[in-house]
Amino acid sequence: MNMARRGEDFAEQTRAIVADHSHLEGPLLPILHAIQEAFGHVPQDCLPVIARELNLSRAEVHGVVSFYHDFRDHPAGRHVLKLCRAEACQAMGGDALAERVKALLGIDFHGTTADGSVTLEPVYCLGLCSCAPAAMLDGAVHGRLDDAAIRDLLAEARA
Template identity: 60%
Template sequence: MHQATPWDAARAEAIVCQHAGLEGPMLPILHALQHEFGHVDEAAAPLIAKSLNLTRAEVHGVITFYNDFRREPAGRHILKLCRGEACQSMGSEALARDFLGKLGIDWHGSTPDGELTVEPVYCLGLCACSPAALLDDEVIGRLDAESLAEAVDAVRA
């Protein structure tokens, strides 16, 4: 997993400038910022707005519309649990509810030690292997409580 760097306004401005000349630059800018810093800091909205001649509200609207953009730093490991219909039919909702309960967090939350953030995703395209998840961009299929706990414990160790 890519280790994010702390927010740096000068580096963020360089990223915005680097992508500003692209056609439809806002999403590439947001992805690049999140890749670099692990989230899109609220200080990014004015930078992007100024560079692209947009309002802060327009930029904020895009950031908040897409579930993939985090506004706060994530944990060291990211678990994305599928909430699509096929996974739901195979028990993903109960699995997620129990797992989140054991961690003491909710969706988009991070464990107190900063090791794990759990996010919903609405289809991984792994319907034949449901319930499914991504853990640090690695696919995990046919999840149950035991296999989910083992996979998370393995990366947190």
């Protein structure tokens, strides 16, 4: 697909998503979540369309997208692994676990493995403080992680 056609598709789908959510009070965040759900990320081509449809500046829309860590500017891997970076997890070995995961995957936070299987993201509290260190793989939370448990999660994601 050529770049012009791709931009038209993004614009058309974005306008439809905005129309579906514009009745909400404060529709920008639900719209951005719906766009990420539709495209796997929030394409830059969508931002001016959202701004125009909601009568916002591009800077306002960009500011929201860049502020929230959950919005990606590129597609994620087939699986998303989020490692908790909050204090309780850090106190229970989360930093060492994060370094181990990065080494095993060969990527840093916000990166995706070369085979496209896993995207690694930091998250600042999963609410599992009593089960630290914790992670979330594709929306499922996992606590009391150690080297063996994280290897099992990674094997599951890379299968």
